[in-house]
Structure formats: structure tokens, C-alpha cells
Amino acid sequence: MTELSRRGFIGGVGVSALAGLLAACGGPTAGPGGGGAGLRWWDHFGGLQQAHQKWAAAQAKTLGVGIEYTYNEPSKAVEALQLANQSQQLPDIYSNVLGLPLSALVESGWLHAITLSDAAMGRFPEGTFVEGVTMLDGVVYGLPLMSDRQYWACTWYNSEIAESVGFEPPHSYDELRAALRAIADDGQFVPMTLALGDSGRVRDQVDDLAQAAGFPGWQGLRYDTGEYAYDDDAYLGAVELIKEISDSGWLLPGTNSFQVPDARGRWAAGNVGFFIDGPWSPGGVRALNEAHLPKMAVAGELTPEGEDLVITRGAPAPTFFAAGNTSHADAAIELLESFTQDEYQAVLAGAMDQPPINLDAVARADVIEPYAWLVEDFRTRVFRAPQAQVRNVEVNQALAVQAPVAPHLGDIVQGYLGGDVTDLRGELAKLSDTCSQSLDSAVERASAAGASVSRSDWEFPDWQRGTDYAY
Template identity: 30%
Template sequence: MKRNYKILANLLIFVLVLQVLSACTSSATQKDTQKEDADSPEEKITLRVMDWADSEKPYREQFIKDFEQKYPNIKIEYTLLTVDQFQNTITTAIKSGDAPDLFPIPAGMKLSTAVAGGWFQPLDKYLDDEFKNRFVDGVFAEGTTIQDGKIYSIPAFLPLPNTLVFYNKQLFRDAGLDPDNPPKTYSEFRSAAEAITKVSKGKAYGIIEGGKTVIRWKNSVLDWSALGGSGLNPHSPISLVTNDANYDSKAVLEVMNLFKGIKDDGSYHPKTMSLAAPEARALFGQGQAGFIVQGEWNVGVWKRENPDLDFGVMAPPVPDTGQNGYLPRPNFQPWIGISKTTKHPEAAALYLKEYYGQDYQSVLVKAGDRFSVLKDVNEDAAEIEEFKQYYEVAIENSRLSPSVEIRNPETAAIFAKYKDPQPGLGDILQGLVSGALKDPNDQLKLLSNNVDTALEQAIESAKAEGAKIDKDDFKFSNWSPDNDYTAKEYEAISK
């Protein structure tokens, strides 16, 4: 019996040893597993995004919150600048090796220039077919968003002219003007601005502009002069009519003189030259000006921040001698891309997939911020009447412009070398309205000569490096100012 007890005791000791060993092993395994679990979630990263989309600010803030909740390992650091601030800031950041992970191309810059400068990396391997199929036709095209067969950028919105005129209907009534019949000619426009200024007695003025924002002045000259027959457009530094830089043409001078006349009348808001575009928009929203030249993204801001503002949308005025063209409607333009130096391209791609998702794009359209590049979103989400009105006025008064880069993608090599001479068109008009320049004629002639020279030099330099291009690529013999330039026209001119 004692022997049996001894055997039983040994068995118990053996079992206890096994349990202790098992516990130790389990503990060690648990610690290892905990260590693996701590390492297994994706590394916490900060994704830096920079742009100038100020009208989108409240919606972007909510988008970022939603994004960080969905992807808790990614923190978004968003920097919002004005368009002029952005151009200087991004150039400095890239040169110093401190570029944000996601950023757009500065206004007026060609994709080819940015790619040649090593700003962006191709998006193709990060974006699947499902994502690409979300977009309307034409978004991804060689020469605009594609370079050498690779996607580098995505447009921000459906491109429409951004130089229509918003007008304050109440100030119209106060000045004895008909808000249902806004001015159609230069002289009518100038007279309306003067009438609003006089009757308001310092409480409001005829017109306001973001005078510090040079691109706003440039866009107005390009687009409004096209209505007068200049043939200028956003896709080329030279005219579609004369095939050279005709910045000293009658159509351009008439626009310059119109704005100078408005300034001479005292109809510009006195703060105009000290304002950035968003600041000018805010003062218009407060009823301090009768007119402002701007884009559709303003509608949502005013509806949100100035719900009592009674405003309408009108086409730009045309010369008293009559209309000789249409507003140049741009093709899709590159906007945001992933930095070539980012350490987090996959996270950046996630950001793009969410940003260009139907949910967020519908928010922007519904809010009156922009018309989307996604299929069906505009039709389903647009609700604000003034927003719809902007679209109708823009389409009626514009025609799709031909693009040199779509016609011959190799012309990208030209734009990679071409630099806009300074002072440019926007600088000249800015100086005229500020009073720093009395007569634009000499400056416009000098600019025309400088642009022609700069373009010729860029063409020769690109050809010397093997680009199959020619000055004739800028000539569109089958272009008509009153028709859209479509795939049919590109095909015909290539034969």
C-alpha cells in the first residue's frame, strides 16, 4: 500500500511539474503574442496634405475626421493656403526636400513641368480599375493628367470658366437697376457699378476683387477678351486666332480699359488691392459690393455664411461693338498628386480613394462647392438654385477649347521648358487697377514679344532633346470660336 502511495505521489509531482512548465510556456507564448500584437497594427503615420481649397474648408474638416476614424493609424495634417501663398510655399518645400505627401499643381503650371521637376510619382500602381472607372470620360488623358502613359494627377472638379459675374440683387434694386436684366455690355456694366457706388454712399461699392491674387486678374483678361475675339485660352500662351501672343490686341486692351475705367469712376471697393480672393468674397457676402468676378465654389460659402444674401449669376459683359467669341472652357486640368518623395504612398492613395468617393463628392456638390468629376454625382446631388444657374450660364456662354497637349502629347516637353515672362497679364491689370500703371499699351507689347520669344526658345530646346514637336502644333485650323473642340476635331486635324 505504501508503494502505491509512493507511486501516486510521484505521479502528482510529475503532473504539477508539467503544469508549471506549461504555465511558464503559456506565459512566454502570451508575452510573445502580445509583442507580436503590438507590432502587427500598421505603424502610426502622419499624412501631410496642402492646397488652397478654402471654400471646401468646413467639409474637408469633417472629411478628415471621418478618414482618421476609418483609418486610425493615419493622422492627417492639413495646411490650407491662398493660391498665391501656395505657389511660393510648395516650391520652397520641394527645393528643401520637405514636400507634403499630397499636393496640387500650382495654378497655371503644366503637368509636364511638375513631372520634369520631380514633383510627383505615378499613381497607377496604387489606384485600381474600380477607382478609375468612377470618373467621367476624359478625366484621364495623355497630355493633361497622364504623362508618358502614366497617371500623375487627378482633377479637382468639372472645369468651367471661373470668370462669371455674381451680382447683388438688393444693391441693384437700391440703385434703380433691374436684377432680372443684368448688364450685357462693357458700358452697361461700368454704368451699373458706378450707379451702385453713388447710391450706396460709402456703405457699398460697384465691384470688389481679390486684388492681391494675381491669377484672378489674369483669368479675367484671358476669358473676357476671348468674348471680344482675342482667341486667348488657358491651354496655350498664344492666340488661336493669330497664332502668336497678341496680348496687345484690341480685345485685350478693351478689357484693360474697362477695368481702368471702373477704377477711375471710383467704383472699386477701396480695400480691393489689399484683399486675397477669399477676403473679397467675404465682403461681397456682407453686401459691400454689387459685382464680383469668381467661380461656382463661392455659392456654397455664401449660402452657408450669408443666408440672407440675394444674388444672381450673369455672363461677363461683352464689348459695346458686339460679341466675337465665347468663354474658353478648359479641358480637365491636373490637380492633386502624390509627392515623389513621400514615405507613405499607400496611405496617400487611401486618402485619394476616400476623397474621390461618391459620398464626399456628393457633399461638395450638394453644398454648392463644385461640380464633381465623378459619374452621376452632379445630376443626383445638385440642389442650390444659384449653383445650377452658374452651370447653365457657363455652358451657354463657353465653348470647349482645343488643347495643344491633347493634340500632341510630346508638346509637354515644350511646357516643361517654357516660363511665363514677367510681369505677366495679371500683373499688368493689377498694376492698372492699383494705379501703379497709367497705360498698359507698352507693357502689353513687351509681354507679347517676350512670350513669343520664350515659346520659340522652349520649342527649339525641346526639339534639340528629341521631342517630335513643331510650332504648327499650336495652330488649329479647324477651330471655330463658337463650337466645342471635340475628339472629332482632333481626329480631323491629325490627318
């Protein structure tokens, strides 16, 4: 969360997109989670495949148990878990792509409690484990391994093209336009590509750009008032920037249909100037064309006028779960605990995917300089957001039944780029209304079921941009 369906909440997709998952699956079936004598580990982290294969082999020797590691493409990971659950083959540990509130997953039997040693707990930064996000009643159910201090619409560019054409790292919309125009006028290279065929990636990058532009919330929901406002000028400006880039002919042909691997692969080939991608881009590029790594440079994240960047993120979400019906619980938890070790944090840092929960590990890892710079930028630019489910854990009961909204932001942006949507602000206003109605309905259902929850739980009038929120 967040491929950005896997990043959408730093390891999971938005709640509304998968609210029907538990109903569709009927909760986990009885039977062995591992389906055999050894452990089964599934995740959807493309940039970590090789590192996780090696870690699985090493831990198999340490724990004295076979470990079968499987990587699933982000777009297929949820379906794979559904099918595994239905066939009584849920893996013993799996990454967080379900996107549902912790309480809903626990109540439905999808999760096993994770009892970590005092030594393991002591390796996490203060404030990592949060009630309602990774814990319930003080019991850990989700293991957070990736830092909440990150932003996702990073402006990656080819340093050799920058030197050849002659442009500076852009920080404002106008500076990006000027750099793209310079590349186009030079004629040797293609200015830019994006993963515009992935509506989830489009959604999350526009959410990020809007927050960077000053939107006082996340995913269309204002922190201060608890109201949806997708039609805010910050959203309009971010979408119009992408529209102008597209209309100006600055995008690689085919970009409108590119999924993330397509766009990243074209950029890594070396003939495209810019690619907006998350901090995990170097890890993904290395898997596609390692020779491109020395050419990678990053300019942080754009703001409309080059203002200081301020990003707000919630508490670290779970990265991994143990299956509720695993028949190898002790070994599964031992494997999860191994992820807290400094050695694994170094592996995670060196993979240049999402930054590890311990950001200090990056300084000790073998990473390219732009990645190290970006992680340091996260320290000063990213702040802790208020979350309704943290202040009132019963909010999770509403989130668990919130109906999916379609079309979502990414779909609308795709329609606008393609010409099917002509009144962008009007469509975004409709999206705000639809999201608000969906949340209202979820609150009513949860209240009727006995939860103490109201829309006021989403209101944080004391929130201040650029500070860590304290409850």
C-alpha cells in the same frame, strides 16, 4: 486655375510663372513623404477647408490610418511645398499648384503613379483623362476632380441692392456701367469691388473677359495661328472697362490693394453691389459671412454687347497628386480614390467651390440657386480647347523650360490703373513679343535636347469657336 493663382489652370498657376521651380528645388529629396506613421494631405482650396477636414477624419477611420489635413493659403502654397521638399517632408498627397507640365514633374520624381480601380475609373465622364495632361504612356499621375466646364469672371451682385436701387442683371459692358451708375446715384451703397491688388487674379479675369469678348485663344495665345496677341481689341476693351470703372469712382476705397479675401469679405459684408469672382465665390463667402449667401445673385459673364457667351477650356487638369517619395503609397492612393466616390462629389458640389468633375452632382446637392444656375450655364457655354501638349506630348518638354515673363498681363493692368502705364496697347504688344520669344527659346532648347517639337505644334487652323475640339 486657378486665390486665382490656385485657379490659373483649374488648380494650378501658369507654366511660365513657375518654370524655375524644379531647378530651384533640385527635385524631391529622398526620404519619407509622409514624415510619420499617418498620411499628410495638403491643399489650397479655401472654400473646402471644413469639408476636407471632415472627409479626412472619416477616411482615417475607413482606411485605418491617421490623416493630417493642412490648408495653405494659395499665395503661400508653392513655397510651402518647396520648403517641405527641401526638408524631406513632402506631404503624401497635395493639390496642384506647381503649374508645371506633368512630364517634368514625373521625371523629377515629384509624382507617384495613381492606380485606380476599374470602378473608380468608371465614375469619370468620358474624355476626363488625357495623355500629356493627367496621364503619361497611359499611366495616371494626376487626379482631376474639378470640371473643365467653367468660367471665372462671373458677375456676382447683391440681389437686395439690385431690388433697392432697381437694375437688371447686366450682360453687356454698357449694362454694367448703367447698373454701377445707378448704385452710385442712389448713394446708399458702394457700386463695386475687385481684387485689384492680386496681379494673378487680375491677369486671369482679364484673360477670361477677353476670351468672352471674342479673343480666339487663351492667355494671349491664339488657337488658330499659335501666335501671341495680347494687343487684340478684346483685351483692350476688357482692360478699358476696368479702367473706366476705377476712374469713375465706382470702386470701394482700397480696392486697388485688395487681395481676394479682402475684396470678397468687403462684398460679403452686404454694402457693395458687384464683385467679379469665380464660381467658387459662394463657398468663399460662406466661410466669411454665411448670412450673405441668400443675397448672392449672378449674371453669368459679361460680353461687350451682350452677345452669347462662348468660353474655351483645356482638358481637366490634375487636382491632386501623390508625392513621388511617399512611404504610404497604397494608403495615399486609397485616399485619392475616395475622392471619386459619389459621396465626395456631392461634398464638393455642396461646398460651392469649383464645380465637381461630375456636374450632375450639383443638382443633387444643397446649393444656392445662383450656383446651380451657373453650373448649368457652364454646360452650354464652355467648350473643349485644342492643346499643343495633347496633340504632341513632347511639347511638354518645351513648356517645362519656358522662362517666366515679367511683367505679366496682371502687372501691366495694375500699372495702367495706377497711371504708370500710359500706352496700354504698346505695352500689351511688348508682352506678346516677350511671350513669343520665351516660347521660341523653350522650343529651341527642347529641340536641342532631342524633343520633336516646333512652334507649329501650337497652330490649330481647323479650330472653330463654340465647338469641342477633336484631334
